[in-house]
Amino acid sequence: MSVSQASLQEEQSRECRFLSYMFYQAVRDQKPVWTLEDMRTMKCFYWEENASERCYSPSEAMLYAVVHDHRPYAQHLLSHFPEDALRMPGDKFCCCPSSAPHLAMAVTYDRRDILAMILEVAHRRPALGAYIDRTGCFHLEDGKTPLHLACELLRAETILVLLGNGASPRIRDGKGQTALDVILEQLWDSKVNVESKKRCLDYLLLFRPSLQFKMKAVLQEHPGYWTALLGDDKYRYLVGSRPATLYLRAMQTVLQCLPPSHFPRSVQELPIPHALKPLPAHCKKLQL
Known part of the structure; x- marks a missing residue:
């Protein structure tokens, strides 16, 4: 290769790197959807070793949309590329191809509207069966599900939405912990945000978690x-020496009958007093 050819190739690489950054910046700046799609489908330099020029995939663009809370762009990608937008974005992103990074990122960044969009698509597409319970990378994320992440971050309303949409509270992560263990461990380790932790626990109990959990010994x-913290009824229920209260048993039965694909709307339609419904007022906008 001549010196002039090498210089030209280096100049083209710099230009492609610039275009790649411009796309990221455009999503961050909430540019219109049509602008972003024009940029996404341009061939640009992809940030990996020995990469060639190529377009950004819908999956990679969806990650940007989640991070920067670009709801119109997320809606566009999910509407036009429902399965491709939720695929694992390349082997170098994670070594576990069955992960659900978009859902995990929506939980981590507290993108509730985009979370609702993702769950709606997952309910409609047979290829995305059990998507809500996919675990993260066992090498980097200890095999946590989105529900584990929501419990770690004390996102009470997100916990409720995930459970109502069919997330299983019985799955164990790489450390053998259920979502119930995550919350109880936080209640044991720190007195900070106790009320938030107790609300997360209450939501988990509404969906019949397995009462075989690591923290039971503690x-x-x-x-x-624990009795002073949780009350005698709840403590005895958790350790298995007393059945659930009448209210808890009734709500567990009712919620088990509701179709996950219509949650949380189905909760609002229950013919019971609003004071008995587990959905907070500020969570009602999450309509699937």
Whole structure:
């Protein structure tokens, strides 16, 4: 290769790198959807070793949309590329191809509207069966599900939305912890945000989590601490010495009968007093 050819190739690479950054910046700046799609389908330099010029995939663009909360662009990608937009964005992103990074990122960044869009698509597409329970990378994320992440971050309303849409509270992560373990461990380790942690726990109990969990031994060894924190009825239910209260059993039965694809709208339509419904007022806008 001549010196002039090498110089030209280097100049083209710099230009492609610039275009790649411009696309990221355009999503961040909430540019119109048509502008973003024009940019996405341009051939640009992709940020990986020995990469050639290519377009950004809908999956990569969807990650940008989630991070920067670009709801119109997320809606466009999910409407036009419902399965491709939720695929794993390349082997170098994660070594576990069955992960659900878009859903996990929506939970992490608290993108509730985009989370609702993703769940709606997942309900409609047979190829995305059990998408809501896909675990993260076992090497980097300890095999956490989106529900585990929501519990770690104390996102109470997100926990409720995930559970109502069919997320299983029984799945264990790479450390053998259920979502219930995550919340109880936080209640045991710190007195900060106790009310938020208790609300997360209450939502989990509404959806019949398995009462075989790692933290049970800690509860049994320290009954005074947990009874003062949770109350006698809830403590005894968790350790298995007393059945659930009548209200909890009734709500567990009702919620189990509601179709996940219509949650949370189905909760609002229940013919019971609003005071008994588990959905907070500011969470009602999450209509699927």
